[in-house]
Amino acid sequence: QQQVKQSPQSLIVQKGGIPIINCAYENTAFDYFPWYQQFPGKGPALLIAIRPDVSEKKEGRFTISFNKSAKQFSLHIMDSQPGDSATYFCAASSRSGSRLTFGEGTQLTVNP
Amino acid sequence: NAGVTQTPKFQVLKTGQSMTLQCAQDMNHNSMYWYRQDPGMGLRLIYYSASEGTTDKGEVPNGYNVSRLNKREFSLRLESAAPSQTSVYFCASNLILVEKLFFGSGTQLSVL
Numbered sequence: 001q002q003q004v005k006q007s008p009q010s011l012i013v014q015k016g017g018i019p020i021i022n023c024a025y026e027n028t029a030f031d032y033f034p035w036y037q038q039f040p041g042k043g044p045a046l047l048i049a050i051r052p053d054v055s056e057k058k059e060g061r062f063t064i065s066f067n068k069s070a071k072q073f074s075l076h077i078m079d080s081q082p083g084d085s086a087t088y089f090c091a092a093s094s095r096s097g098s099r100l101t102f103g104e105g106t107q108l109t110v111n112p
Numbered sequence: 113n114a115g116v117t118q119t120p121k122f123q124v125l126k127t128g129q130s131m132t133l134q135c136a137q138d139m140n141h142n143s144m145y146w147y148r149q150d151p152g153m154g155l156r157l158i159y160y161s162a163s164e165g166t167t168d169k170g171e172v173p174n175g176y177n178v179s180r181l182n183k184r185e186f187s188l189r190l191e192s193a194a195p196s197q198t199s200v201y202f203c204a205s206n207l208i209l210v211e212k213l214f215f216g217s218g219t220q221l222s223v224l
Binding site for chain 2: 009034
């Protein structure tokens with residue numbers, strides 16, 4: 001069973017646009033929500049992460065928004081660039097848990 | 113600093129053949145993981161090793177075995193490969209459970 005549901009599966013935006021990728025989780029014990037970025041032929045790499053004690057976290061052009069009551073979190077990419085074209089995975093885990101549960105992934109294409 | 117190194121990068125097997133995927137990390141991490149990545153299914157955990165000397169099943173362990181050879185090395189074995197095991201396999205490690213994962217560059221495996 002998929003404990004973290006991610007949408008959309010693919011997304012195309014123009015340069016400068018603000019793509020938004022959404023994730024929803026079921027397990028209320030989850031308390032760590034990272035996003036990983038993967039370029040073709042490479043392994044995923046941690047992009048940004050949030051814990052539920054805050055509703056938003058920004059790192060450069062990347063922002064995570066977190067809604068604990070709705071059990072949802074999302075990634076926003078401001079002023080997107082062609083170099084942001086990659087697959088993005090959300091994930092979740094609990095402090096007492098032993099591993100991350102990943103979403104299905106979103107393939108983002110930013111056109112010049 | 114090499115990080116997480118996986119070998120081989122590509123492999124083609126016939127149904128029923130066996131093989132071992134190798135993984136080594138040079139970051140003195142305690143925990144190591146094997147994931148498989150399939151289109152539309154995200155990253156699914158096969159097995160993990162929280163610390164040297166321990167291994168545990170993940171979401172999709174059937175058809176696989178693992179060995180934590182020492183703190184640096186964690187291998188994944190397919191005893192009798194099946195077409196359903198065609199996938200991209202990633203090894204990952206981190207200092208402690210849950211926190212930032214460091215991934216290798218992957219092994220693309222095809223089982224005919």
